Amino acid sequence: MLVPDIGxxxxxxxxxxxxxxxxxxxxxxxxxxxxTEKAAMDVPAxxxxxITQVKLKTGDKVSEGSLILMLEPAAASPPAAxxxxxxxxxxxxxxxxxxxxxxxxxxxxxxxxxxxEAAPRAAADVAPRAAADVxxxxxxxxxxxxxxxxxxxxxSVRKFARELGADLGSIKGTGVKGRITQDDVKAQVKALxxxxxxxxxxxxxxGSALPKVPVVDFAQFGEVEVKPLSRIQKISGAxxxxxxxxxxxxxxxxxxxITELEDARAALKSKAxxxxxxxxxxxxxxxxxILSLQEYPRFNASLDASGENLVYKKxxxxxxxxDTPNGLVVPVISNADRLSxxxxxxxxxxxxxxxxxxxxxxxxMHGGTFTISSxxxxxxxxxxxxxxxxxxxxxxxxxxxxxxxxxxxxxxxRLMLPxxxxxxxxxxxxxxxxxxxxxxxxTLSDVKALL
Ligand code: CAO
Numbered sequence: 001m002l003v004p005d006i007g008x009x010x011x012x013x014x015x016x017x018x019x020x021x022x023x024x025x026x027x028x029x030x031x032x033x034x035x036t037e038k039a040a041m042d043v044p045a046x047x048x049x050x051i052t053q054v055k056l057k058t059g060d061k062v063s064e065g066s067l068i069l070m071l072e073p074a075a076a077s078p079p080a081a082x083x084x085x086x087x088x089x090x091x092x093x094x095x096x097x098x099x100x101x102x103x104x105x106x107x108x109x110x111x112x113x114x115x116x117e118a119a120p121r122a123a124a125d126v127a128p129r130a131a132a133d134v135x136x137x138x139x140x141x142x143x144x145x146x147x148x149x150x151x152x153x154x155x156s157v158r159k160f161a162r163e164l165g166a167d168l169g170s171i172k173g174t175g176v177k178g179r180i181t182q183d184d185v186k187a188q189v190k191a192l193x194x195x196x197x198x199x200x201x202x203x204x205x206x207g208s209a210l211p212k213v214p215v216v217d218f219a220q221f222g223e224v225e226v227k228p229l230s231r232i233q234k235i236s237g238a239x240x241x242x243x244x245x246x247x248x249x250x251x252x253x254x255x256x257x258i259t260e261l262e263d264a265r266a267a268l269k270s271k272a273x274x275x276x277x278x279x280x281x282x283x284x285x286x287x288x289x290i291l292s293l294q295e296y297p298r299f300n301a302s303l304d305a306s307g308e309n310l311v312y313k314k315x316x317x318x319x320x321x322x323d324t325p326n327g328l329v330v331p332v333i334s335n336a337d338r339l340s341x342x343x344x345x346x347x348x349x350x351x352x353x354x355x356x357x358x359x360x361x362x363x364x365m366h367g368g369t370f371t372i373s374s375x376x377x378x379x380x381x382x383x384x385x386x387x388x389x390x391x392x393x394x395x396x397x398x399x400x401x402x403x404x405x406x407x408x409x410x411x412x413x414r415l416m417l418p419x420x421x422x423x424x425x426x427x428x429x430x431x432x433x434x435x436x437x438x439x440x441x442x443t444l445s446d447v448k449a450l451l
Pocket of ligand 1: 279280281282283320321322323324328348352372374376377380397398399400410417
């Protein structure tokens with residue numbers, strides 16, 4: 001028995017073999033399920049009989065004329081009606097049509113006198129309906145074919161599931177001994193349709209294949225209050241999501257010993273405040289980052305629009321995340337490499353104040369080449385900051401803490417600053433990220449280089 005005309009498709013996937021050796025089959029019983037890029041289709045038996053050998057398995061690829069199985073025709077069948085049984089020469093005449101999956105029962109040979117047309121129609125019929133009624137296949141998690149073939153369901157339910165694109169392997173059967181029923185399949189499809197109605201998030205690219213987050217009516221569980229996101233939150237939310245989705249993020253962690261840095265800062269603090277400067281650890285961190293970026297210029301670069309070239313920037317504009325009542329903003333200290341430690345501290349104070357009071361100008365948020373997100377004033381031991389794309393790296397800073405460090409045969413208390421460097425793995429290799437963060441930690445522990 002051979003694969004019939006399947007509408008010109010070649011190397012089509014066999015996604016299910018519905019029969020086995022020794023099995024008695026009736027005429028029109030589904031033998032195998034094929035899936036083209038347009039539709040799934042069963043190949044029904046053109047005659048009744050006993051299968052002597054199945055010649056295909058799930059995962060094989062077939063075209064018209066491929067051998068499906070060897071069949072011993074049922075005694076009652078007139079021999080002339082079985083030229084397709086292991087008889088390639090006669091296969092074409094008696095070859096079954098591939099019926100449209102959603103056109104009900106397979107048509108008889110008489111009802112489908114032009115098999116060559118039947119298969120393409122199956123594809124054309126199914127595709128638009130799937131697009132109109134159900135989430136497109138690409139937007140749903142792929143069907144686990146192995147689980148599908150192992151699912152406890154009758155051939156008719158399998159066929160029904162194929163017609164609707166339901167994932168049989170993920171359905172819990174409610175029938176006898178856990179058998180999956182037609183109602184179980186319907187229930188899954190209904191759930192899929194409900195989730196397909198969920199609007200895509202505002203930042204989702206058109207045609208995005210991202211699975212959707214379920215929509216929940218929270219009010220059914222208790223009292224709720226709905227408040228709109230701030231304008232800044234909406235803008236930064238979309239940018240953060242775009243970066244998270246488009247850039248392969250990896251975060252490298254390291255602790256910097258800032259014991260001496262803190263001693264120096266304490267010594268400078270009163271002098272600084274006399275000059276109207278609040279000297280926080282962040283000013284030193286900005287300075288150390290510039291030295292590290294100069295040593296490893298790739299971290300100060302960006303991919304160009306083609307994604308095939310790196311644009312190395314010869315200027316060092318350091319952005320820093322600022323927490324404001326209206327949400328996260330990133331002011332930029334332009335040409336920070338030309339500023340002294342005090343000037344950096346001053347710029348940090350001025351820009352953070354403007355950020356908090358909503359007075360930042362657009363020009364004060366543009367042109368960043370590297371960003372620092374410092375949560376050290378609040379707490380925490382480490383986190384994974386999201387890269388401020390199209391930059392390629394961001395430094396997360398957590399709260400410094402006294403930790404026992406093993407030095408020359410004894411544990412000594414040292415003030416350690418946790419650093420978390422997220423980087424775009426398309427541009428930066430893990431080894432380079434480790435080198436960068438180790439260099440940065442060394443620079444922070446050698447305070448003389450920063451003054
Ligand atoms: N470890 C220990 N203490 C730290 C520290 C650290 N890593 N960093 C700052 N501190 C201390 C400061 O020294 C200061 O202490 P004193 O007042 O005793 O001197 C205190 O914490 C508060 O510092 P600060 O936050 O006012 O100043 P800053 O320069 O460290 O930070 C700014 C400025 C704007 C970065 C910060 O105010 C801010 O907004 N941080 C939040 C950033 C953020 O939201 N990031 C997440 C973005 S992603 O959602």
